[in-house]
């Protein structure tokens with residue numbers, strides 16, 4: 229199966245990054261969103277991020293111009309019809325994703341592969357409600373997409389080999405590395421990363437360390453580029469909590485219970501960088517620990 233064109237649903241944080249890397253790799257890209265503002269912001273951000281790559285001599289101005297010319301935006305989902313591969317990167321809500329796939333199905337050729345960039349929703353369940361469970365899989369990019377090397381490829385129970393191989397070839401063409409995961413809660417990266425972050429919050433909650441000592445310990449003692457609490461703020465504490473809840477509910481093991489302190493930060497609306505406050509306060513010149 230030769231993939232030449234890619235339709236991307238959702239032009240938020242992930243969708244714009246996916247459009248960026250796929251257009252640079254030579255695919256014709258159609259990017260859609262319900263919000264005209266999101267499409268406009270995504271187009272501007274992609275151009276800005278590619279300009280930065282030109283400045284750093286990672287790409288030429290010719291590469292940038294050709295890639296930008298390959299991206300088309302539309303608010304009409306049906307215009308994704310001719311795409312060979314769909315990557316859905318809309319809001320992390322199962323009802324929204326189901327509605328997108330239901331509307332998209334009739335517009336697509338029977339061969340078109342459907343994928344979702346979901347961080348946590350069951351691929352098998354999403355696939356079961358589409359008209360093509362065997363041509364459906366998880367295509368999970370990491371944030372920020374142009375920088376992060378990994379893509380997790382998640383097979384649903386019905387995903388066929390041709391679909392998997394076609395998606396694998398796309399990851400290779402993007403110059404990224406695929407890791408294959410079976411469809412269980414949070415897949416591989418978040419299954420391992422989130423319990424570590426949650427444990428760091430427990431370490432803070434129990435008074436074993438302060439924000440600074442916990443992050444310093446993991447940076448200098450385990451060679452992590454960011455401390456776990458700093459990383460949690462970057463990801464968003466609401467997202468961390470949502471993934472812990474998926475693990476806890478999906479695997480029914482108390483070892484995944486979210487730390488009450490994480491719940492408290494989310495209830496306070498202290499969600500990390502995006503709200504200027506989380507385990508650090510970002511409102512001043514330099515981040516200041518909040519505990």
Ligand code: NAD
Nearest residue numbers: 238239240241242261262263266317318319320346347371
């Ligand atoms: P986001 O909120 O930045 O963007 C979501 C976009 O989807 C918005 O622009 C919204 O207008 C659009 N949208 C909502 N309903 C739509 C519809 N019916 N049709 C078309 N567009 C619609 O979210 P995000 O962080 O880009 O996350 C998108 C997906 O990627 C989620 O499934 C998320 O779990 C996954 N993901 C996120 C990260 C991350 O670090 N943020 C990492 C990996 C995967």
